[in-house]
Amino acid sequence: MENCKRIGKVITVAFVFLSISMLKAILFDMGSTLVIDIGLRKNFVEAMHKLLKNHINIDRAKIELLFDEWDHITYREGLEEYWDLFRSMILLKKLGLKPSPLLVEEVYETIVNVWVESYVFEEGVVRTVKELKNLGYQIGIISNTGSHDSVYREIKRAGLTHFIDVIITSQAVGWKKPSPKIFKITLDMIGVKPEQAVHVGDDPIADVEGAKKAGLWAVQKMKKGEKVSPYADAVVYKIVEIPKVLEELLRRHS
């Protein structure tokens, strides 16, 4: 019996060592992880007010209310996601406007533009991603967003297209983090096993608990006032710390 336990322990340690030494992919959340918000709410309200005042008599306060509701505008429950184009229709309807094809396109374009303008890459992110890619890791993005376009445009603008192996958004696949499905889809796409991948993100539930429960290593990007998740294998305050944290993880398990 004692022998069995010891063998079990040896196997576990060997497995962890094997896993971590075979670390193949680093997956990143997008919003508040790679990119930071420099005024989304303000820009959204201003742009929508400018666009919609041609159609209805509307005050900013009403648009502010709708912005706060934006992530909750969905017919579906739980871990599924809607496309921002459909959210735009629902928003127009809530404002008492008919979601005519042209107006829907205008609202959707406005929202994507606002998103792309309002998020900028945190200092050092572009350099760090290139560094990790050059170290031989596969790099992926897993983002909860209603607009895949926005994420792609951000990546393209930063010149990172050739350094990223896969972009998976909840809009594209339907499922949101913390659903294990979105992590599984991402790993399947790049042919990597969960234990060969690290996920980095700021949301304790969606990113840290979600990744861990899907079998990946989880690194929590800390934000002001947030507690360390019990699921976090490590924490960082800035993305530039990631290569060092990966080294530490490898050392800790070797």
Next chain:
Amino acid sequence: MENCKRIGKVITVAFVFLSISMLKAILFDMGSTLVIDIGLRKNFVEAMHKLLKNHINIDRAKIELLFDEWDHITYREGLEEYWDLFRSMILLKKLGLKPSPLLVEEVYETIVNVWVESYVFEEGVVRTVKELKNLGYQIGIISNTGSHDSVYREIKRAGLTHFIDVIITSQAVGWKKPSPKIFKITLDMIGVKPEQAVHVGDDPIADVEGAKKAGLWAVQKMKKGEKVSPYADAVVYKIVEIPKVLEELLRRHS
């Protein structure tokens, strides 16, 4: 008892009359209803072969197989829909290629272009839609498609943007016909009750049975070799017949 039956019948007739006289919206399916296929399969295989041969050694037969599988490429079951961008990723993966962001965008763009080039409006459709709009009906599109963009681009190219009140695609909302949800979403968007709307489509299950079960009037656009659905309120062979068929429906129930 006999009296009750008679009263019931009178109420039913009155209700039907009221409903049909309050006909407010005509909803159309897109593919094989408003637009007809002039070479999608051939164009798809050619365009994809041209694009992918720069990346892998691939023959047309393999792409043909994938094209035939295209509508079935989905992780989800039943009446839900995926976006063609995600289908493009799955297709690349099936071909043994990594779905890198740039390649995915190229494949998706190619597929949307092929779709838009391969479907043309049936003769008289543009004129008929304008005529129905001028008669005071609200006009909607409900299309089962993985690319909302394609439908919008077709409508725009035909100069119909201002004649159509709403475009609902299964990609935008997640649900596919015959799900009653997609019909309900469409009607909610334009503020019309099911009994105030007619849906016109070629698919006996998705369009005719689906619309009828969702409480709408159903007109079947006949195609070669197809039987008349027991759910059809009327049939047409060409879209130009629609105004006449609506008159007949109104007369029959008045």
